[in-house]
Amino acid sequence: MSFQDKIWFTTLVGIAIVALGFLYVISQSGRPAAEPSAVQARAYGLRRWLFLVLIILGIEAMWATLHPFPIAPQRGPAGAPEVVEVTGHQWAWQLDDTPIHAGTPVEFAVTSADVNHGFGLYDDTDRLLVQTQAMPGVTNRLVYTFDRPGHYRILCLEYCGLAHHGMIRKFDVLPALESQP
């Protein structure tokens, strides 16, 4: 199950819970309650518990997703063994010729020569692996470790003008380096 599959599943479950809540209330809406104030009092009592549950879930989700922080430190090089300088142009990606190996952390130092672009790394199944913005005057440092060698693509993910959709660059990831003694 890819990360996107997990996100999709979580979203569908969340929307389904909301939908079930609505459907339940809608199904009951035509029945008049003998004591409307009691119905409302029960509903607002339940709301306190819902508030508590959502707060706990939110704190857990924040803790789980922010530790470790998912973005590499940005003050200077991130210290990855392989560093690739990337520059976005209308409408092409310029990469230096640093070889990229599977299993080795790679820092993509991403900037732009003109307008904003979006540096999106796609694998050979057209799945988006990770991204960052390419901005003029700013360098965003993206650190990523490729699991396997193969053909990859960079697609532009920030609208940059007429040929935005054609701003694609292919590159290869080489087999993992042999482990050092």
Added chain:
Amino acid sequence: MSALHPDTETLPPRERKILTMYLISTLVLFLTLMTFGLLMRLAQGTWLTLPPTLFYQLMTAHGAGMVGTMSLGASAVMWFFLRKYVPLNTSIFLANYVLFMLGAVLLLSAVFLGHYAGAWTFLYPLPAKSMGVWSAGAAALFMAGYLVIGVGFLLFYLDAIRAMIRVYGSLGRSLGVQWLFGGTIDKSHPTTVVASTMVVIVNSLGILGGAVVLVLSLINVYDPEMVLNALFAKNLIYFFGHVFINLTIYMAVIGVYELLPRYTGRPWGMSRPFLWAWFASTLMVLTVYPHHLLMDYAMPRWMAITGQIVSYTSGLPVFLVTAYGALTNIHRSGLRWRVPVALMILSMFGWAAGIVPAIIDGTISVNRVMHNTLWVPGHFHFYLLLGVLPMVLAFMYHLIGARTDQADTSGDRLGVAAFMLGGLTFVFMFLAGGHASVPRRWAVHEAGWVPLDQVAAVGAVVVISAMVWFTVRICRGLLHRPVAAAPSPGG
């Protein structure tokens, strides 16, 4: 008049004409801009050939136009109810309309005559760097259009601020801050006034932020030597953009607070959780915008974390106060379903359900694989198409109930069902596109993505068909003279 249409809401002829202009313009613009959206999905689905230049022009007009039109329709809802409690200046309301229309002409001229296609976000420095596709004049015309529209809305908000301060003494008191920590809440304090206070505070600041970056970008278009910090410009743009579009929901929901209790016969009273929800929303809508910049790694880490935390917490007032309050209001109420009620409950669902993928995307690690994919239009179409628009339509349907003695027709009921099913199909195809990593704002789609586009186009056709029906029905109703008596809640 009946409880559904109280005398306090009867408009003098001049006000009625101005409101009718707002509402008919809103409907016509929605239909036009929805058609632009359909053309884009048809082109991505390979059922229509559109040159990329035209695609991106349509995309720019659709985005800018929808944001503006949502605001136009939602501000009409806010004006209609707020004027009952504070003395609003009708001429300023009219001026907002005139400036909006003038701005719309400038925007559309920039796009379709000047070929401007820099997207509604005018992300610096794209307006000045088109690679020869559009001129500096076209970019300037587009941004001038925004400024004219912004001036109109700012006038409207300043007038509302003046009027609320005159009646309540300060914006803090109209927001109900005095009751946050204790004291006896005045149960007659209008929900509309609380919501409107939040809207005028937040949107005035948002518009001012937008004006700063628009003026700076305008200078840059003609003087490229005057260089901005691109990250700072992006902060201002998304602060303005997020606030402006988000506030359409908070304006339109005023209609739900006012109208839903009339159909259920149950009050939606003022309470401390309600006041806290709106107070917190005031702060959160102002501070949540960094979630648009999570992929700008150079942003300070604390801002990214703030973006994620506030994205999460901003869902709480929506789920637990507004949507939950609406459901509590109808639960076992002996409700007879009328079209305005159906549209209001649909809008509550669209808002609450649409927040689910939005909050999930506000998580930094999720944003790394979902940002700027079709997931993004998926979640915002969820709460705009199925949230804000039904709120505005519910208000309009309610309004025409006072002007005609015609009950809901089977066409109306079919229209609501078609709108909901077509809308759900449409937005779920966007979300499925995000799941499949399809980039947003691409004029040409790869073969594997096309089936999703085609299903989305079918959904869009169904939505637009329903919208045509709504537009005809509502326009005819609005052009009727008011009748002496309105239908009763049960009728």
